[in-house]
Amino acid sequence: MPTFEEARRIILDHVTPLGVERVELLASLGRVLAEDMNAPWDMPLYDNSAMDGFAVRFIDCGEGAVPLRITGYIPAGGSVSGPILAGCAIRIMTGAPIPHNCDAVVPVEETEESDGMVSIKSAVRQLQHIRFHGEDVANGDTFLTAGTVVQSPEISMLASFGKAIVPVYRKARIAVLSTGDELIELGEPPEPGRIINSNALSLAAAIRETGAEPVIIGIARDNKESHREKMLEGLQADALITSAGVSAGDKDFVRDVLAELGVQQIFWKVDIKPGGPTAFGVKDGTPVFSLPGNPVSTMVTFEEFVKPALLKMMGHRRVIKPYVKAILREEARKKPGKVHFLRVRIEVEDGRYWATTSGDQNTGILRTMVRANAIAVLPKDRTLVAAGEEVDVHLLRSDAAMLEG
Numbered sequence: 054m055p056t057f058e059e060a061r062r063i064i065l066d067h068v069t070p071l072g073v074e075r076v077e078l079l080a081s082l083g084r085v086l087a088e089d090m091n092a093p094w095d096m097p098l099y100d101n102s103a104m105d106g107f108a109v110r111f112i113d114c115g116e117g118a119v120p121l122r123i124t125g126y127i128p129a130g131g132s133v134s135g136p137i138l139a140g141c142a143i144r145i146m147t148g149a150p151i152p153h154n155c156d157a158v159v160p161v162e163e164t165e166e167s168d169g170m171v172s173i174k175s176a177v178r179q180l181q182h183i184r185f186h187g188e189d190v191a192n193g194d195t196f197l198t199a200g201t202v203v204q205s206p207e208i209s210m211l212a213s214f215g216k217a218i219v220p221v222y223r224k225a226r227i228a229v230l231s232t233g234d235e236l237i238e239l240g241e242p243p244e245p246g247r248i249i250n251s252n253a254l255s256l257a258a259a260i261r262e263t264g265a266e267p268v269i270i271g272i273a274r275d276n277k278e279s280h281r282e283k284m285l286e287g288l289q290a291d292a293l294i295t296s297a298g299v300s301a302g303d304k305d306f307v308r309d310v311l312a313e314l315g316v317q318q319i320f321w322k323v324d325i326k327p328g329g330p331t332a333f334g335v336k337d338g339t340p341v342f343s344l345p346g347n348p349v350s351t352m353v354t355f356e357e358f359v360k361p362a363l364l365k366m367m368g369h370r371r372v373i374k375p376y377v378k379a380i381l382r383e384e385a386r387k388k389p390g391k392v393h394f395l396r397v398r399i400e401v402e403d404g405r406y407w408a409t410t411s412g413d414q415n416t417g418i419l420r421t422m423v424r425a426n427a428i429a430v431l432p433k434d435r436t437l438v439a440a441g442e443e444v445d446v447h448l449l450r451s452d453a454a455m456l457e458g
């Protein structure tokens with residue numbers, strides 16, 4: 054039986070990035086660039102002023118210099134009409150192109166103006182307040198490399214270079230299959246013995262949060278034909294996730310039917326709790342994740358095993374969530390032999406993370422998953438983690454480390 058880290062490694066070793074597509078710039082947000090991007094021109098494209106003020110010749114600004122005559126005006130978006138004449142200055146705005154013989158810009162605050170003349174009140178350095186063409190990125194340079202996750206700074210850079218269409222890794226389409234005779238769909242009346250198919254929706258949400266596209270294919274009933282039919286449909290997607298029917302029950306058909314359909318089982322059962330009965334298989338390169346049915350186990354195993362794989366499929370290179378250290382406020386006890394994923398609430402105090410358990414850790418208890426914003430990963434061989442001890446934590450929510458305001 055693989056350990057937690059071994060199981061995650063095995064999964065990652067069996068998945069590869071999907072193909073590439075070209076999308077409109079804004080649609081590339083959160084996606085991964087599939088090609089290096091090279092600058093089609095210098096940025097900035099032309100020498101320009103970094104300040105509102107006066108374009109001058111440095112030699113006219115030495116000690117004891119006389120006021121300069123203002124002979125022109127170049128607004129942002131304007132154009133240069135000629136050189137700066139000796140003893141003259143040209144009023145200029147930030148971003149406006151500078152005359153070819155301008156070698157300094159003096160900010161307006163450092164000048165005094167009267168009767169069409171400007172006096173400079175401070176020492177001038179040659180080349181001050183000029184932004185030179187190509188000083189940010191030179192024509193032909195690689196300004197973003199393949200594998201970069203596109204966020205607003207990348208959008209800014211891509212837009213600045215006129216890239217309206219961007220090559221990114223394809224979004225993964227992930228089939229979600231629930232199994233079990235007890236399941237009813239959202240909207241159907243609940244009654245004893247029936248369970249609303251919440252796993253399909255929590256998985257779909259988690260898939261979306263990862264940047265992939267969920268395809269809910271419904272419920273396979275507790276017979277092999279129903280499993281076969283739904284699984285064949287699910288195997289058309291880039292990956293298939295099933296929930297429930299994977300432990301030792303007499304109606305747990307998932308692994309059997311997957312095997313009949315030619316899915317090679319890579320592992321079944323991992324040394325963890327919750328999530329012990331998790332299985333992973335592959336058919337012709339399509340990964341199949343069989344997650345246990347308890348809603349908490351489904352979500353935790355998605356987070357720890359499926360999410361890194363989906364990220365890798367969509368071209369991400371950083372796919373393994375790092376641990377942060379948190380101080381446990383109260384002791385936690387466990388049996389030895391398995392890594393335990395403890396649902397905790399993190400708070401930041403004095404720049405450190407503090408973790409409190411979110412309550413009842415039974416896998417049937419959903420409310421403590423809702424209350425949790427992180428998972429403390431307790432080592433396999435430990436039986437007691439004392440109050441005040443540091444534990445490794447995976448943050449679950451983007452606001453987990455944020456402060457109230």
Ligand SMILES: Nc1nc2c(c(=O)[nH]1)N[C@H]1C(S)=C(S)[C@@H](COP(=O)(O)OP(=O)(O)OC[C@H]3O[C@@H](n4cnc5c(N)ncnc54)[C@H](O)[C@@H]3O)O[C@H]1N2
Binds near residue numbers: 232
């Ligand atoms: N003899 C053994 N029994 C069990 C073992 C074991 O190793 N030996 N493992 C236990 C563990 S751990 C878990 S977790 C569960 C998981 O079993 P399955 O994955 O086969 O899931 P089911 O038994 O079918 O369902 C478990 C639980 O989850 C509810 N469920 C199922 N599907 C959904 C859904 N789509 N939405 C919401 N809730 C769902 C289901 O009603 C059950 O309550 O097995 C233990 N038993």
Ligand code: MOO
Binds near residue numbers: 326327328350
């Ligand atoms: O995955 Mo099960 O939830 O360990 O009880």
